[in-house]
Amino acid sequence: MRHAPRVLIVRAQEQRGAQRLHGSSDFDGPLIADAITQASLCTGCIAQKTGLPASKVGEGIARVAATLEVTTRVGRCHRCLEETVVHRIG
Numbered sequence: 001m002r003h004a005p006r007v008l009i010v011r012a013q014e015q016r017g018a019q020r021l022h023g024s025s026d027f028d029g030p031l032i033a034d035a036i037t038q039a040s041l042c043t044g045c046i047a048q049k050t051g052l053p054a055s056k057v058g059e060g061i062a063r064v065a066a067t068l069e070v071t072t073r074v075g076r077c078h079r080c081l082e083e084t085v086v087h088r089i090g
């Protein structure tokens with residue numbers, strides 16, 4: 001019973017193709033999507049929050065944007081409060 005919601009989430013992601021990228025065991029999309037669902041974050045903060053190298057964050061955002069609507073704009077990062085390019089889901 002307790003597993004049902006997670007199964008449903010995974011299934012929904014599969015239907016969107018998010019889990020269908022093979023050849024990479026460290027798909028970062030869900031991590032990044034999670035980080036920018038609650039707040040607009042700059043690349044540096046996404047890297048810090050997810051533990052990913054900054055070089056992989058841009059690629060990860062592109063992958064997330066393939067399945068979810070990602071807004072990228074100049075604004076204030078919620079984490080470091082810099083006025084810079086920030087990313088957010090939706």
Ligand SMILES: [Zn+2]
Nearest residue numbers: 042045077080
């Ligand atoms: Zn930041």
